[in-house]
Amino acid sequence: MNKKLWLTYGMLTLAxxxxxxxxxxxxxxxxxFQPATVAFxxxxxxxxxxxxxxWIxxxxxxxxxxxxxxxxxxxGLTGIALYNICFFLASKHAPVIKSSLFIASNPVLIVLLSGLFLKETITRNNIIGMIxxxxxxxxxxxxxxxxxxxQLGFEPIDLVLLGAVISWALYSVVGKVVLKKYSAVESTTYAVAFGTLFxxxxxxxxxxxxxxxxxSLTTWVAIAHMSIFVTVVSFVMYYYGIKEVGAAKASIFINVMPVSAVLMAxxxxxxxxxxxxxxxxxxxxSGVYVGTNTKIFQKKIEKISA
Known part of the structure; x- marks a missing residue:
């Protein structure tokens, strides 16, 4: 695996x-603040x-x-406005156990939509790694x-969480189209600008x-952290990752997010x-490694067929 690919995977993991x-x-x-205000x-x-x-x-x-x-x-409507309204509503009203699982299901939908609309190749490794x-x-x-x-059962907040998953999947797939013309920084900037207006x-x-x-001061520090690190730094790195390896493969790294959340908690x-x-x-x-390393099962298949 070349250095550029390792750097891309490192950026996706960090993001x-x-x-x-x-x-x-x-x-x-x-x-x-209320959820939409926090997002704004x-x-x-x-x-x-x-x-x-x-500009620089x-x-x-x-x-x-x-x-x-x-x-x-x-x-702006999907990944910035709708996703974040749903996310912060879930932060306020949904059990973490349920909201985490919903958000973690994002890669499944992204891979399916990438295959359907972007004609990205969905490999055996992508599916196995994702599972x-x-x-x-x-x-x-x-x-x-x-x-x-x-035992959790269905609740109205589940529809909000489902909205978050669909919004982010659409954002990732449409983002891949935009990245054919615009850089990661340009794409993130314009998406954030339109989302902020919404x-x-x-x-x-x-x-x-x-x-x-x-x-409180704690609230402002939390918002500043989300503005600088969670949005500016991480979104640019994620978009760069999508551009380099595709939306389907980049989406596998979303599974790192719940692990990170648990460690920070x-x-x-x-x-x-x-x-x-x-x-x-x-x-x-292990899933991220398998999903991004196309040679693992390919070598085994070649040995069996040889």
Whole structure:
């Protein structure tokens, strides 16, 4: 495996691991603001950072066409506005065990949509790696008690979580189309700009100036963290990863996010790290390795047929 590919995989791992911290930061932020407002503040802060970054890094920026504006509108609506409203609603109202599992199912839908609409090749390794990683995620969030999943039952918040999964899958697939013309920085900047505009009306309706003044320092630190690290740094790295290895393969790394969330909850929220977390993390890492290494099963097949 060449150095560039290792660098890409490293960036995807770091990006999705950083997303895990959004579970912690989101829990803190929704104590002071409503979900849509948290999302707006997060991306408004990110936009302030992204535009200067784009102007510095991208000297030969391409002119936006009407088709491009349409694509970026879809990106802003799906991956920025709808996904984050659903995500922060889940942070406030859904059990972590349920929301984590829903979010972890993202790669399955991304791989299917990538195969259908982008004609990306879905390999045996992609599917096997995804199953192994999803098994590990399930192990982690149920703490080894897999039957817990069947005891949760259906709740209205499940529709919100389903909306989050569909929104992010569409964002990843449409993002691949946009990346054929625009860089990772440009794509992220424009998507965040359109998403912020979609979120603005919600924030104005549900938040007063008094809410802004009364918000705690912890809330502002959490929002700043989500703006800088979870959004600007991680989104650019994730988009770069999609451009280099495709949406289907990049989506496998999303399974790193719940593992990261559990580890951070252990460190920062004092939650206990159990044996199930360790076993689950091993499954996730194995799944990511299998899903991204096309030669593992190919060599075995060649040996059998030889």
């Amino acid at each position: 999705t691991a950083t997303w895990g911290s959004a579970f912690i930061a989101g829990k803190l932020a929704v104590q002071s 503040l997060r991306f408004f802060g990110a936009a302030i950072l992204l535009f200067p970054l784009m 890094m991208e000297k030969n920026r391409k002119k936006l066409t009407l088709k491009d504006i349409g694509l970026f509108t879809v990106l 192994i990683a999803l098994t590990g995620v399930t192990f982690i969030i149920t703490d080894g008690h897999l039957l817990t999943l069947f 979120l603005l009306p919600f924030a104005l309706v549900e938040t007063s100036w008094q809410d802004v003044q009364q918000a 252990t460190i920062y929220l004092g939650e206990t790290f159990t044996w199930a977390h360790g076993v689950g993390a091993a499954f996730v890492l």
